[in-house]
Each structure stands twice: as structure tokens, then as C-alpha cells.
Amino acid sequence: MSDIIQLLPDAVANQIAAGEVVQRPSSAVKELMENAIDAGADRIQLIVRNAGKSLIQVIDNGHGMSITDARLCFERHATSKIRKAEDLFAIRTMGFRGEAMASIAAIAHVELKTRRPEDELGTVIQIEGSRVVDQSPEAVPVGTCIAVKNLFYNVPARRNFLKSNAVEMRHIIDEFQRMALAHPDLFFSLHNEGNELFHLVPGALKQRIIHLFGNNYNQKLVPVEEETTILTVNGFVGKPEFAKKTRGEQFFFVNKRFVKDPYLHHAIMNAYEDILPADTYPLYVLFIEIDPSKIDINVHPTKTEIKYEDERAIYAILRSAVKRSLGRYNIAPSLDFDQETSFGNFITPKPLDEIQVPTITFNPNFNPFDTDEVSSGSPGVSRAGQYSSTLERKADIPKNWDTLYQITEQEQVEQLHLTPKGNEEDQFGEFAESRKQFFQIHNRYIVSQIHSGFILIDQQAAHERILFEQYVDQLDRHKGTSQQSLFPVTVDLNAADFALMSELLPDLQTLGFQLRPFGKTTYIIDGIPADLGNNVNETAVIEKLLEDVKNNKSELKISKRENLAKSLARSAALKAGTALGNDEMAEIIDKLFACQSPNTSIHGKPTLVTFTLQELLEKFNKL
Known part of the structure; x- marks a missing residue:
């Protein structure tokens, strides 16, 4: 029997x-x-086309490479960073494994142009699938320019698994932002399809954060700084009131290398304990400087995970540093990017002579045993009469209890049968609703009499269900109603959200939004869906839609359109505490029972509860 184990060719191994x-x-x-x-x-400089599928080009003004180094850098395990095993525990550079260039050259068309300052001519190398096609001297600028074209051209299965251009571009922007945050002292630029998305000049870390995420982040940042014998922590964390329901603005850097560490993230969340809204994530950009011999970064191919020698000590230091900063610094924003908040930003207290001593007033003629005299001292008006007149003055509050008394006093009530859509045999088909007799409980629930008892409807959940099915129908028919804004509103987004907005734009326009791009990362809102009403914050609605889409993108069962419909229904629905008139309650009930799923809210919870006369009799022990 012949031998079956063979060495793989270099191209296959790469x-x-x-x-x-x-x-x-x-x-x-x-x-x-x-x-x-x-x-x-x-x-x-980073230049991208077709979300990196057609072109990824990186241009730098670094040291460049010699002819030999330019050829050798594409060989596997060829690196200038380490010479012996001990060097692995003293690494402060980004790359060191010698696999990146060989791997990229194996699955793309690569062109390398490089020149050192002391050389008169540079070197140009063209590689296709690990095979050197051409190498020649050429006059090129000092530094290195690498162009990666037709990524995964010889691995079609991998290329087919790539997502849409908008999704892949968001991942590229994420990587670009991480690099730019880790090195605020360097110049970075990003061009996509000929448009410059980022132009980041060197500056302080706070300036870099604001240039990447927007000017409104100036008021959200709280500085963190802590120095110990084990490590040094510095950076910024976000104020609790600006926390979001989605991840994506959490950055850890260990020796300027971006890492993902759930354990350290837990330390940050622990520092925000009792001051952070439920199910929200704060912004943080934190840098940890630690002795390289105390960590191991060679535990993951992408080098985004690190092992620590003493995790508990790092956890405790990080938690205490963030917690102390949150309680130490003022919450007022600073106009100067380089100026940190300090004691000078606190509100100046009033002089002592301006402080007024509180006084107490009372009615000496008040007699609690006199039923004919009211507390205000007005004679001739009984307490019951004053209470009744107070109720009459509140004309804007529906007299729901009066309606309840009328229901109990009437012997016969005019009723209208409501049958749910599509199923005449459903349990609600036998219910006889009274169109005229509805009332609210605490402006949250609608009560309606039926043959066998009454039903209790959650008005917000019911309205969300109605609007959700309406928006889904609009998306299917590509027809939505819109109302023009009196004054157009601009919404500034970060680059990742701008790319997401471009992906969602056709569906948003179908729902009734009138949007158009304006500048690099700005949209102009000319109109909104008619169901949102007049007194609505257009910018807040758009930001909420984007947050919901990002928050639910991991749920495979929810489509993009269904996600949008749910988010918009939550924004446009009646809120708990809204007083409704009788006609408005009747309209909600009619539309609810015309839905395909009237019993269930968009969150999977009941929209209504039925109470039978049998249950009422049992409650009062009359059986």
C-alpha cells in the first residue's frame, strides 16, 4: 500500500x-x-471600491522596503518583528506572525509598490494567487502602496458568502475606526467609490472621537485616567443618559491593539451599576498600557483576544477607575475639544442674602368637624358640592365612571357584532360589542361589554398591532402615505449608520419617509409617514429606527422589512396614559379585530383579556 500523507503545495496551504x-x-x-x-x-490612506470586493488600496509614507524584502514579505511566516520565541512576550507591534500578506496574495490579485528613502528607484511586484506575475523597478514615492483587487476570485464559495455591499462596508468602517482611535496622532483618510468619508488630522483622542462619531459626542464624554504599578488606564467613557440599546461604541485597546474582552466589558458595566438604564450599553474608548510580558496576544488568528497574567487585578482597577471618573467629573459639556471638564464648569452658588427662608401658612378658622365648610373657608359650599364642581371643571377628562353607571342602569344596550378577519368561528365572533359604551381605566386600558362579560384591551399594544400590519401591507404593495414637513430637518449620522441608512432607504421611502442624502454623512428629512402625526421629532424617529435595526439584526427570524415595520409601529402608536374619546376607542377596537392576529401584540404578548360573567360571579362568591 502506497503512502497517503503528502505535503500540501504552498498555494493551497496559503x-x-x-x-x-x-x-x-x-x-x-x-x-x-x-x-x-x-x-x-x-x-x-485607505481607498475602497465595491465594498472591498473589487479594490482595497492602502497608501502610506512609511519606511518602505528593499527589493529583497518586497519579494520576501509574501512568503509564509516571513516577518521582521520577531527573531526568537522569547520575542513573542515583548511584542509592541501590530503584526508579527508573517501570515497576512501570504494569505491575501493567495486569494487576490495584489500589486505592491514600495521605496525606501535612501533608494532612487522603488520596486513594483504583481502577484496572482500566490504566483509572482511581474517584478520591476519603478519610480514611486517613498513608502508603500498595496492594491488588493478581486478578493476571493479563486475561492468562489467564500465570495458567495459575503454579505451586501452596505454590510461589508460597515465592517470596513468599523476596522478603520478602530485603527484611527488607537492612533489619534496619525493622519487617516477613507475613500469609498471616489467619495471621501473620513479626513482625520492628527490631534488629541477627544478630537478623534468627535471627528469619527459626530460633534454631539463632545457633551457625552467623561475622561478616565488611572496609573498603577500593574497597568495604566486612560481614555473616555460616555455619560449614562447617552447609553444606547445596541453595541458598537465600545472600544478596548491593550497596548494600542484593539481587543474584544467580555470579562473587561463586565467590569465597565459593573462600574455603571444603578446609574445605567436597563438593557443599554455605554460608550467607552479605553486604553490599557501593560507590560507585554504580562499578556499573551498570540492566542487568536485575528489577534483580537488576549490572555492576562492577573485578570482579577485588571478587572478591579478598571472598574474602580471608571466608577471614580463618573462620580468625579462634572456633566456640563465643554466647548473646547482639548479642555476637560473641571471645577470651573460648576454652577456658581447663590449668595446667602438671596436665599429665602421657607414659610408656613395655615387657616386658623379651619374646623375638620364642620361638614358644611370647605377647607378654603368659603361659606355655604359643601365638600361634596365642591368635589362635583371640580370634576365638572375638568372637561378634558372623559367621564368614564359616569359611562359605567349608565351601562349598569340601562336594561338594554344597542350592540354591534364584530367578527375578526378571516375566521368567523373564532371566539370573538360571538361577542357583541357596544359601539357607544366604551370607557378607559387609567387612560391605559379600554373596557368593552360583550355578551358573555367584557374584554380589557391594552390600547398601546392594540395600536402597535394595527400599525404593524398596516406598515407590512404598505411595504408589500410599495405604497405608503407621507406628510410633507413644513421645514426640512437634517440628521447627522456616523459613517456606519449612514451606510446602514443607504441600505434601508428604499423601504423607508415606501413607508412614507422622504429622505435625501446631503453631504458625506447627512440626510435631509422632507417628509415623514402620516401616521406619526405633527408633534414628532423626526431626528429621534430616524435614530430609533436605526438602533432597532442594529439591535435585532442578529435575530434570523426577523426580516429587515418586518424589523422596520415593528420599529415604526412602536414610534407611531398611542402611548399609555393617552386619553381617548368614545369614537377613538371604537375605531381602535374595529381595526384591531380586522387584523390577522388581533390577540397578540408585536412583542408576542396579549393585546386583550376576556372576563366572563361566570368569573365575576365566582369573584363575588355568588355561585
């Missing part, structure tokens, strides 16, 4: 390694930008 290192276009962006930073560049 393609296998590429499956771990280069998972999507953003992975290649990460590796190329890390190499540019390690090369000592202070100016890095």
Missing part, C-alpha cells in the same frame, strides 16, 4: 491560512493598515 486570517474584506483592511502603522507611517 489558501487554507487565508480562511482564518482573511474572513472578509475588512480583514484585509485590518492587516494592511497594521503593516502601514508598523512601518512608521504618519499618513495612511
Whole structure:
């Protein structure tokens, strides 16, 4: 029997390694930008086309490479960062494994242009699928320019698994933002399809955060700074009131390397205990400087996970540093980006001579045993009469209890049968609703009499169900109603949300939104769905829609359109505490029972509860 174990060809081995290192276009962006930073560049440009599928180009002004290094950098396990095993525990560079360039060259068409400052001519190398097609000297600028074209051209299965351009572009923006945050002292720019999305000049970390996420982040940041013998922590955390329901603005950097660490994230959340709204995540950009010998970064192919020598100590230091900063600094925003909040921002207390001593007034003629005299001292008016007149003055409050008394006093009530849509045999088909006799309980629930008792309807849940099915129908028929805004409103988004908005734009326009792009990351709102009403904050509605889409994108059972319909229904629905007239309650009940699923809210909870006369008799022990 012949031998069956053979060595893999280098091209095949590199393609296998590429499956771990280069998972999507953003992975290649990460590796190329890390190499540019390690090369000592202070100016890095990223150019992307077709969400990185057609072109990923990184241009830097770093040290460049010699002819030999330019050829050798595409060999597997070729690196300038380490020489012996001990170097693995003293690494402060981004790349060191020597697999990135070989992996990228195995699955794409790569063109490398590089020149060192001391060389008169540079080197140009073209590689296709690990095979060198051409190498020649050429006059090129100092530094390195790498163009990766037709990513996954020879691995069609991997290319077919890539998401839409909007999704892949969001991943690229995420990687770009991480690099830019880790190195605020460097210049970064990002061009997509010929448009410049980011132009980040060197500056302080606070400036970099504001340039990446928007000017409104200036008032959201609280500085964190702590120095111990174990590590140093510095950066910014967000104020609790600006926390979001979605992740995505949480950044940990260990020795300027972005890492994902649930354990350290738990330390931050613990610091926000009792001051953070439920199910929300705060913004934080935190840098941890620690001795490289105390950590191990060689535990994951993408180098986003790290092992620590003393995790508990790091947890305690991080938690206490964030907690102290939240309680130490003022919450007033600063106009100067470089100026931190300080004691000078506190409100100046009033002088002592302006403080008024509280006084107490009382009625000396008040007699609690005199039933004919009211507390205000007005003679001739009984307490019951005053109470009745007070109720009459509140004309805007429906007299629901009067309606209840009328129901109990009437012997016969004019009734109208309501049958749910599509199922005449449903249990509600036998219910006889009274169109004229509805009333509210605490402006939250609608009570309606039926043959066998009464039903209790959650008005907000019912209205959400009505609007949800209405919006789904509009999306299916591509027809929605819109109302023009008197004055157009602009909404400024970060780059990731702007890319998401571009993906959702056709469906939003179908729902009734009139939106148009304006500038790099801004949209103008000319109109909104008619169901949202007049007194609505258009910017808040758009931001809430984007947050809901990001929050539910991991739920595979929910489609993008259903997600939008649910979010818009929650925004447009009547809220608990809204007083309704009799006609409005009748309309809600009619539309609810015309829905396909009247019994269930969009959250999977009941919209109504039925109480029978049998149950009432049992409650009063009359059986």
C-alpha cells in the first residue's frame, strides 16, 4: 500500500491560512493598515471600491522596503518583528506572525509598490494567487502602496458568502475606526467609490472621537485616567443618559491593539451599576498600557483576544477607575475639544442674602368637624358640592365612571357584532360589542361589554398591532402615505449608520419617509409617514429606527422589512396614559379585530383579556 500523507503545495496551504486570517474584506483592511502603522507611517490612506470586493488600496509614507524584502514579505511566516520565541512576550507591534500578506496574495490579485528613502528607484511586484506575475523597478514615492483587487476570485464559495455591499462596508468602517482611535496622532483618510468619508488630522483622542462619531459626542464624554504599578488606564467613557440599546461604541485597546474582552466589558458595566438604564450599553474608548510580558496576544488568528497574567487585578482597577471618573467629573459639556471638564464648569452658588427662608401658612378658622365648610373657608359650599364642581371643571377628562353607571342602569344596550378577519368561528365572533359604551381605566386600558362579560384591551399594544400590519401591507404593495414637513430637518449620522441608512432607504421611502442624502454623512428629512402625526421629532424617529435595526439584526427570524415595520409601529402608536374619546376607542377596537392576529401584540404578548360573567360571579362568591 502506497503512502497517503503528502505535503500540501504552498498555494493551497496559503489558501487554507487565508480562511482564518482573511474572513472578509475588512480583514484585509485590518492587516494592511497594521503593516502601514508598523512601518512608521504618519499618513495612511485607505481607498475602497465595491465594498472591498473589487479594490482595497492602502497608501502610506512609511519606511518602505528593499527589493529583497518586497519579494520576501509574501512568503509564509516571513516577518521582521520577531527573531526568537522569547520575542513573542515583548511584542509592541501590530503584526508579527508573517501570515497576512501570504494569505491575501493567495486569494487576490495584489500589486505592491514600495521605496525606501535612501533608494532612487522603488520596486513594483504583481502577484496572482500566490504566483509572482511581474517584478520591476519603478519610480514611486517613498513608502508603500498595496492594491488588493478581486478578493476571493479563486475561492468562489467564500465570495458567495459575503454579505451586501452596505454590510461589508460597515465592517470596513468599523476596522478603520478602530485603527484611527488607537492612533489619534496619525493622519487617516477613507475613500469609498471616489467619495471621501473620513479626513482625520492628527490631534488629541477627544478630537478623534468627535471627528469619527459626530460633534454631539463632545457633551457625552467623561475622561478616565488611572496609573498603577500593574497597568495604566486612560481614555473616555460616555455619560449614562447617552447609553444606547445596541453595541458598537465600545472600544478596548491593550497596548494600542484593539481587543474584544467580555470579562473587561463586565467590569465597565459593573462600574455603571444603578446609574445605567436597563438593557443599554455605554460608550467607552479605553486604553490599557501593560507590560507585554504580562499578556499573551498570540492566542487568536485575528489577534483580537488576549490572555492576562492577573485578570482579577485588571478587572478591579478598571472598574474602580471608571466608577471614580463618573462620580468625579462634572456633566456640563465643554466647548473646547482639548479642555476637560473641571471645577470651573460648576454652577456658581447663590449668595446667602438671596436665599429665602421657607414659610408656613395655615387657616386658623379651619374646623375638620364642620361638614358644611370647605377647607378654603368659603361659606355655604359643601365638600361634596365642591368635589362635583371640580370634576365638572375638568372637561378634558372623559367621564368614564359616569359611562359605567349608565351601562349598569340601562336594561338594554344597542350592540354591534364584530367578527375578526378571516375566521368567523373564532371566539370573538360571538361577542357583541357596544359601539357607544366604551370607557378607559387609567387612560391605559379600554373596557368593552360583550355578551358573555367584557374584554380589557391594552390600547398601546392594540395600536402597535394595527400599525404593524398596516406598515407590512404598505411595504408589500410599495405604497405608503407621507406628510410633507413644513421645514426640512437634517440628521447627522456616523459613517456606519449612514451606510446602514443607504441600505434601508428604499423601504423607508415606501413607508412614507422622504429622505435625501446631503453631504458625506447627512440626510435631509422632507417628509415623514402620516401616521406619526405633527408633534414628532423626526431626528429621534430616524435614530430609533436605526438602533432597532442594529439591535435585532442578529435575530434570523426577523426580516429587515418586518424589523422596520415593528420599529415604526412602536414610534407611531398611542402611548399609555393617552386619553381617548368614545369614537377613538371604537375605531381602535374595529381595526384591531380586522387584523390577522388581533390577540397578540408585536412583542408576542396579549393585546386583550376576556372576563366572563361566570368569573365575576365566582369573584363575588355568588355561585
